[in-house]
Amino acid sequence: MSGASISSQGRTATASRLRGWDIAQLILNIATALAMAALMWASLVYAKPAVNLAGNEQLAQRIFYIHMGCNIGAFAAFIVSLIGSITYLVSRNLDWDRVTQASIEVGTIIGLGTIITGSVWSKPTWNTYWTWDPRLTASTITVLIYVAYILFRNGIDNRITKARFGSIYALFAFLSIPLTYYSARWFRSIHPVVFNGENADAQGGFAIGPSMSQTLLIATISFSLLFSALMIARWRQLRLQDRVEELREEVE
């Protein structure tokens, strides 16, 4: 078999693989759009209002669904970044480094959404946009730690050093996730605890009824899909970026 035909077969295989990814991405994008539309309907219309709240506070309670969705999406992103960084350090396969980078970027964006929605909810509930509560402070520190990952990473030129440094950093950065999760349980906090227990000092809490828990489920699914769609799109883009770098070196 001639070199030209091997090269042509290779190109065809790559093209068909790319088509497969394009189709998968398209299906995921459509599923995400539908799930997000369902979440908008469920959180604004379907979920019953909290009966123990009134006025602005009752209306703002609906922010909870998108706030929790962001929280779950960011949590999924940082878990995936942990898996990506460990797998890269073991296998040295750059694809896993791209998974880590894409997950952290998307997780930081969604994590920022958690902080903003929480801050807007706290105004009618706590009468302030911000307080140095352990949960709020821990969440902000977590997002800043991951923002630092993106900044430091961009400051390194060598691709392998960048991947190695990024993976080790992401591994240690993940320590802030359990700290954030348990901050409302371990420390004196006014932040409500939704899962596994309650917080006696919480302000703005409410009992979750069936329509609320169903909406919460929709939020979990839709934000997980949103994270997956954005992460895979960015991961593919980072592969393209590395290909450009390779071609640049080839041309020079």
Place this chain on the structure above:
Amino acid sequence: MVYLASAFIAVWLLVTLYVAYMGTQQRRLEDEIRGLEEIVERR
């Protein structure tokens, strides 16, 4: 109502800005890769 709308708009804005950033990057990378592949093939 203002709080509810602000929170939803903020999240959608963040996602839209990130998608727009990815779209810009994608166009730039595709143009660059096309040009580089042409140079490599010509050699």
